[in-house]
Amino acid sequence: MLTNGLGAIFSTIIVAAAAWGMGGWLWRRLPSAFSRFDRFACAWLGGLGLLGTALFLIGQFAFTRTTIFLTLGAAVGAAIGLLARQGRTFSLSIREVKIPALPAIVVATVLLVTILGGFSEIVGDWGNDAIAYHLLGPKVWLRNGMVRPVLDDFRTAFPATSEVVYGSLMALGGKCAPGFSAVLTLTMFFLVIGSLAARSGLDNRGAWWAVALVATMPAAYFAGSSCFVDVLYASFVLAAARVGLDAQTIRDHILFGLFCGLAMATKYTGLLALPLLAFCVVLRMVNSQHVSWGSALQKAGIAIAVAAAVAAPFYVRNWILLGCPIYPPPVALLRFFHVKYVTREVIAGFQSNVLHHVQSNVFLQGSSLGRVIAACLLLPFNLTYHTSNFNGAGGIGLAPLALGPFGLVAVRRDSFTRALALLALLLTTFWFVTAQESRYLVHVYAIAAILAVIGWRYAASVAPRFSPLLAAAVIACSLLYGLFVIESSRLDDIHAVFSKPFAQQRRQEQIPFFESFEYVNRDASVRSVLILDPSVPPYYCDKSYVKPFGQWGERTLPDEPDLGSVLARLHELRVSHVLDVNSGFLPFQLPERPRGLRLVFERTNQRVYKVD
Amino acid sequence: MKPARPHPSSRFADWLWPWVIDLWMAAVLVMFLVIRVLGSNTTRHALHVLMSH
Numbered sequence: 132m133l134t135n136g137l138g139a140i141f142s143t144i145i146v147a148a149a150a151w152g153m154g155g156w157l158w159r160r161l162p163s164a165f166s167r168f169d170r171f172a173c174a175w176l177g178g179l180g181l182l183g184t185a186l187f188l189i190g191q192f193a194f195t196r197t198t199i200f201l202t203l204g205a206a207v208g209a210a211i212g213l214l215a216r217q218g219r220t221f222s223l224s225i226r227e228v229k230i231p232a233l234p235a236i237v238v239a240t241v242l243l244v245t246i247l248g249g250f251s252e253i254v255g256d257w258g259n260d261a262i263a264y265h266l267l268g269p270k271v272w273l274r275n276g277m278v279r280p281v282l283d284d285f286r287t288a289f290p291a292t293s294e295v296v297y298g299s300l301m302a303l304g305g306k307c308a309p310g311f312s313a314v315l316t317l318t319m320f321f322l323v324i325g326s327l328a329a330r331s332g333l334d335n336r337g338a339w340w341a342v343a344l345v346a347t348m349p350a351a352y353f354a355g356s357s358c359f360v361d362v363l364y365a366s367f368v369l370a371a372a373r374v375g376l377d378a379q380t381i382r383d384h385i386l387f388g389l390f391c392g393l394a395m396a397t398k399y400t401g402l403l404a405l406p407l408l409a410f411c412v413v414l415r416m417v418n419s420q421h422v423s424w425g426s427a428l429q430k431a432g433i434a435i436a437v438a439a440a441v442a443a444p445f446y447v448r449n450w451i452l453l454g455c456p457i458y459p460p461p462v463a464l465l466r467f468f469h470v471k472y473v474t475r476e477v478i479a480g481f482q483s484n485v486l487h488h489v490q491s492n493v494f495l496q497g498s499s500l501g502r503v504i505a506a507c508l509l510l511p512f513n514l515t516y517h518t519s520n521f522n523g524a525g526g527i528g529l530a531p532l533a534l535g536p537f538g539l540v541a542v543r544r545d546s547f548t549r550a551l552a553l554l555a556l557l558l559t560t561f562w563f564v565t566a567q568e569s570r571y572l573v574h575v576y577a578i579a580a581i582l583a584v585i586g587w588r589y590a591a592s593v594a595p596r597f598s599p600l601l602a603a604a605v606i607a608c609s610l611l612y613g614l615f616v617i618e619s620s621r622l623d624d625i626h627a628v629f630s631k632p633f634a635q636q637r638r639q640e641q642i643p644f645f646e647s648f649e650y651v652n653r654d655a656s657v658r659s660v661l662i663l664d665p666s667v668p669p670y671y672c673d674k675s676y677v678k679p680f681g682q683w684g685e686r687t688l689p690d691e692p693d694l695g696s697v698l699a700r701l702h703e704l705r706v707s708h709v710l711d712v713n714s715g716f717l718p719f720q721l722p723e724r725p726r727g728l729r730l731v732f733e734r735t736n737q738r739v740y741k742v743d
Numbered sequence: 744m745k746p747a748r749p750h751p752s753s754r755f756a757d758w759l760w761p762w763v764i765d766l767w768m769a770a771v772l773v774m775f776l777v778i779r780v781l782g783s784n785t786t787r788h789a790l791h792v793l794m795s796h
Binding site for chain 1: 760761762764765767768769771772774775778779
């Protein structure tokens with residue numbers, strides 16, 4: 132545990148320093164009205180995005196420990212240079228961060244839980260996205276020395292700013308490092324929210340109350356811990372809003388485009404956020420800064436071009452290798468692109484799951500709200516009280532519903548916050564008609580928390596008799612309930628850090644076919660494994676593997692052979708062993724005594740054969 | 744010169760609006776108590792245990 136823990140801490144510190152090295156040049160280029168704190172928050176976050184993009188580009192040619200060390204080393208060197216030149220400014224901006232006691236305690240508690248839980252190993256089955264693809268990709272890329280989509284799970288072809296950083300963290304600090312790095316991404320997220328809250332008219336105290344509210348939103352917390360990428364994506368969208376809504380010069384708009392591009396390079400939903408962000412920025416320029424429509428559209432065009440250029444590596448790579456920039460493509464795009472390794476039916480099934488969470492095949496779970504007007508109107512109520520509707524996302528606390536509406540009343544004459552609220556409304560509408568997954572809406576929750584604190588102030592001044600007490604009760608319920616949910620959900624992780632027997636028991640219970648993976652990883656004669664069942668998560672296999680049939684129906688081998696043809700080609704595939712399981716989803720694929728294979732390991736529902 | 748008297752409807756709004764704010768917050772809190780606390784599995788289980796004794 133100690134080695135894993137030290138590795139995780141060391142690698143996260145290196146990545147944090149490298150992010151600063153990559154983003155330091157943004158410091159002076161951010162809009163002139165930005166405070167030192169704003170510059171620090173945006174430059175550090177932008178640096179992490181640029182670091183991920185640079186590693187992705189380099190990884191197309193070589194994603195080895197050497198190239199990762201050299202890239203991070205150069206970025207850390209740049210950070211040291213910046214610190215030497217701007218050390219005083221930097222220390223002043225750190226000193227500028229004065230957090231009031233109560234929010235500080237809340238945020239520190241959440242970060243402490245993240246640190247302690249981050250030392251534990253992430254375990255789970257194929258239903259856990261971290262295991263299924265966020266960590267599978269980086270592990271395979273490191274083993275193969277190159278960043279390429281892992282064909283047995285097409286989600287490894289998603290934009291991968293976070294995942295390449297996870298790969299670097301794994302290379303530096305071992306398998307626990309990506310989970311531990313949540314403390315870094317959550318910190319960056321909180322800083323951006325603080326910056327946005329301060330710009331929305333809150334004083335230092337109010338801004339940090341907004342941060343504390345977001346920190347204790349289980350829906351936001353779970354989207355930023357355990358190797359999910361949604362919090363980093365949300366941070367880029369919020370930073371884009373922070374820069375874009377105050378942008379005046381061409382340079383400001385280039386930086387706005389940079390953050391939009393980083394959001395697109397982190398998650399496909401960035402493609403939907405870009406036009407909404409650009410629309411709100413144009414509207415604010417025309418309405419509040421009295422810029423002509425022509426000039427505003429021209430600046431927005433520049434921002435969109437920059438965003439496209441920043442995100443291009445991820446999309447162009449997919450186009451070249453897989454036949455479509457967005458992979459897997461929406462069904463509508465199949466008319467224009469010839470995609471590889473997936474059939475139309477597979478794509479339709481996946482799209483159906485994303486859009487409706489319908490049970491169109493056995494892999495899927497969860498349910499959507501539906502898209503009727505009543506469901507839309509009830510959304511604030513459902514997000515607050517019926518959190519299990521969103522795959523058990525955990526809720527956002529009471530404050531947005533109880534105080535947010537008054538925040539909207541209070542900011543009705545402030546054009547910046549009005550534009551921010553409009554952005555939140557548009558993002559929510561797009562979310563409602565596309566993928567209704569709670570964690571895709573984290574940036575809106577952050578804006579809702581800011582409005583809630585503004586509403587708190589407003590209510591206390593307009594209705595001074597009872598509302599201070601009621602608002603305090605609302606805030607206390609939100610914070611305490613959120614902390615309770617977050618901490619109880621991470622108790623097992625923390626227990627596993629301090630108890631080796633419990634950690635081992637948890638691995639046995641939560642890693643599917645644990646004994647077979649132990650055998651395969653330990654036995655020196657195993658060189659490459661053929662995995663037959665689509666539900667087996669190959670993340671746990673430390674040796675190279677071939678998985679002809681993916682979780683969603685991907686066909687990874689040329690000519691898309693059936694099982695019989697695959698077994699006839701074992702020597703051609705260069706596999707030394709075959710893993711066959713009775714998963715409950717599919718029975719054993721091989722007969723009792725398969726020809727050319729020798730049973731070398733057997734446990735309940737799992738068999739490993741050696742190829743003769 | 745005397746200050747102009749506010750319009751009666753404005754006075755009514757000034758009186759009503761604080762009550763709207765208070766009632767809204769109170770309603771959100773009550774619903775939280777009913778749905779998330781009293782309606783939670785833990786409370787239901789505790790009530791079931793108490794009733795069975």
